[in-house]
Amino acid sequence: MNNRSMMKTCLVIAFGVIVLPCMACLLFGLFNDLSTQNPEYGKDFNPEREKMGIPIIPENWELRDVLGNRITWGYPEYPPSEHPIRPYYSQKQIVIVDENTIEETDYYEGARMITTLVGDHLYDSLDITCTYHLDSIQEVKCTALFSAGGYIIPKTYEEAIAILGEWGLPYP
């Protein structure tokens, strides 16, 4: 096999192995509507959340991502003009830790923007993570991380609820 035919073979293989699958994925992705999927612990699980006292997935939210054991729900992203005004409850991430343990993180975006000493423009944000076990859903443990101007500050559950109160956001 001479050099030219070897190069041709390589190009054909590269096209077949890399380009075609990528194009196929992109095309498939165009029609892959996540909103038709119904993963575990979605909106159907809201009654259980109400019992546990953690935020439910709002009816108008869409499934954003399913990545392995991590499922993310949030507002529809498009059109951007319908994006909620800060502060707002932005996302819920559900992590299926094991068959019995679920970890849910609710993300809240604040309205205050701070420019740091090095020029970053950052909004306040608050994450509240609650862990529960399916065999005993009455026991829910929650922790929170608040960040402002780049500083991440651990908060107790009560402090986090108080911050949400200041922002005028309900919890759950």
Next chain:
Amino acid sequence: MARVDAEDEAEWNRVESVLDLRAVLAAQARQDGQNQYMDDKMSAIDAADELKWHDDAPPWWKIWDEDWTLSDAKENIKNDWDNLANWTDKNIFETVNQKWKDAKKEININAVQPIKNVYNRVTAYINALPPSLPDKIYAVVRDVAIYTIPPIAEFLHAHIYRLVLSFTEAHPYITKKVTQAINFVLNRIAKPMLSRIVDINPATMNWADLGMAWLFELGEQKKLVFDADSKLTQNLMQHDVVQNVREAAITKITEGRLEDVVEDCLSPIHPTPAGQYPVCMPSQYGVSKYFQSLGQAFEGDLSHVFLGSYVVTINVEPKGNGLYAFHYQITNPSTWESATRFRIDSTADSDTINEAIIPDVSPRGEGIRLGGLLEQTFEWSEEIYIPAEGTK
């Protein structure tokens, strides 16, 4: 006044370069008679004003603007026309021709001088380069980049980023579909593959892992806290800026100024605990430091490339008897804004911090799932004994 005879045609030709002038004068002569064309001096002066060779100079020619005296030459010609109350056609053309020659001479001198200046500057630059060839190449690439990156960044922001932004705003449906397709590839192919090779445990991850975790939005957390034992915090402890802040804090203590001068380390946002005094310093990063950090990256230290600009804060806690606890805190949000800050500051916000090509600070999980905000805080403490002056 003398007539313009046929033999004077040779004189006309001698000022061939001043074509517009000749055309106007010839037209004037035809219209008003050969002996009268000079009465209308203003027409001739206007013609001189309209000489094309100056105003139509190509843009590159304007590099000689600093030393440009062609306009002076033109002015001289105009003055001649004005001053020659009793001029003859022959004299005037000789004078014009002479002035034109002078002007060309001046052009040559003025054109050569800047070239000489550039040559001198380039020679001086080359002589100042480091002796070894790799260092020479590195210095030249760095300096070229320092001059070229900001305008390129400005172009990308103004013509690419804004174009994409306006397209997404104008066509939300297409944007949704394209985003959906890209996210599908990212979520189904790229991220599962990368998750196998990227360590997302804050205790053990390295800078490359953190960079990949930010770019591909890997891992479940959007806020990462690194404690004293984590690999990255251990690396940060060695950074010059950390050492400088430490030295500044020690100096303030030894000079007895710790409680007098309380620095504004964003304390209204993150109140310093009671009984502690903040000392802070930003680590600024720019194009020149970027190249320096690339060199460090090749040696295996990716921290500078990844972190870019960050803020180091030490909350100093006096514990009595010369003992002080230093609580270190480094904050670094990773966003497209911080990763693409290559544009020269042109805003009126009075800082000199570069502006971003992509000024986006969206949270993770929005839009195309690449480069959403990933906040990091690095924390550790140490205790230092600093005796008061005059004590042992």
